[in-house]
Amino acid sequence: MEEDEIVKRAREGDVDSFNRLVEIYQRRVYNLSLRMLGNAPAAEDATQDAFLSAFRGISRFRGGSFRAWLFRIATNACWDQLRAISRRPTTPIDDMPMELESDQPSPEDFAVRREIGEKIKKALAALPPDQRLAVILRDIEGLDYQEIARVTGSSLGTVKSRINRGRGRLRHYLERYRELFP
Numbered sequence: 500m501e502e503d504e505i506v507k508r509a510r511e512g513d514v515d516s517f518n519r520l521v522e523i524y525q526r527r528v529y530n531l532s533l534r535m536l537g538n539a540p541a542a543e544d545a546t547q548d549a550f551l552s553a554f555r556g557i558s559r560f561r562g563g564s565f566r567a568w569l570f571r572i573a574t575n576a577c578w579d580q581l582r583a584i585s586r587r588p589t590t591p592i593d594d595m596p597m598e599l600e601s602d603q604p605s606p607e608d609f610a611v612r613r614e615i616g617e618k619i620k621k622a623l624a625a626l627p628p629d630q631r632l633a634v635i636l637r638d639i640e641g642l643d644y645q646e647i648a649r650v651t652g653s654s655l656g657t658v659k660s661r662i663n664r665g666r667g668r669l670r671h672y673l674e675r676y677r678e679l680f681p
Contacts, residue, residue: 506565509557517557521550524566527640528573534635535577536584537624545580549573567646574632574650581628615679622672630665637662 502523508516528549532542549572560568623631629651636642636650647658673680 502565506557506560510560512558517554520553520565520569524569525550527566528569531570531573531635531640532577532580534623534639535574535628535632536580537620541580541584545573545576548576548579552576564646564649567642567649570636570640570642570646571650571652577632578628611679615676618673618676618679619669622669625672626665626668630661630668633658633661634665634669638666 500519502520505516505519505523509520525546529542529546532545532549533539536542536545549569552572552575553569556572623634626634632651633647636647637644642650644655644658644662647653647662648655651658653661
């Protein structure tokens with residue numbers, strides 16, 4: 500079944516169709532939340548909050564990109580979590596799980612990839628939240644600039660600027676570890 504049909508049925512109150520949308524987007528929403536928040540428990544809470552909000556509001560979905568609509572809800576859930584986290588202690592970013600390919604790398608390759616992953620996580624965590632979100636949505640989630648503008652509620656120019664600045668800061672941070680990159 501096409502995604503548009505699943506969304507249509509979910510808008511009409513079909514819980515099974517909404518559950519199918521959760522299955523399709525759960526991992527992506529969680530990954531976005533994890534990258535934005537830097538710790539798994541907060542990302543789990545934001546993901547749950549995002550899907551609960553989407554379930555409650557799906558009848559008001561006006562069409563267009565469901566993914567962009569859902570990511571906007573997830574982004575708002577992340578902002579809520581960031582505000583809550585700022586009022587209480589957090590888990591260090593070092594405890595954040597890494598995603599690695601499972602192509603059985605050698606121990607040396609595994610160690611280098613892990614170190615690269617750690618440096619990238621730290622570089623992302625060092626970005627201001629608005630730039631971090633824009634870079635994650637573009638370079639990791641693959642949204643186009645218009646979708647990012649809808650997700651963030653920003654103008655197209657602001658999105659391009661945030662991505663450009665975020666990438667520049669990432670590049671500057673990662674240049675210190677040039678020996679790790681091919």
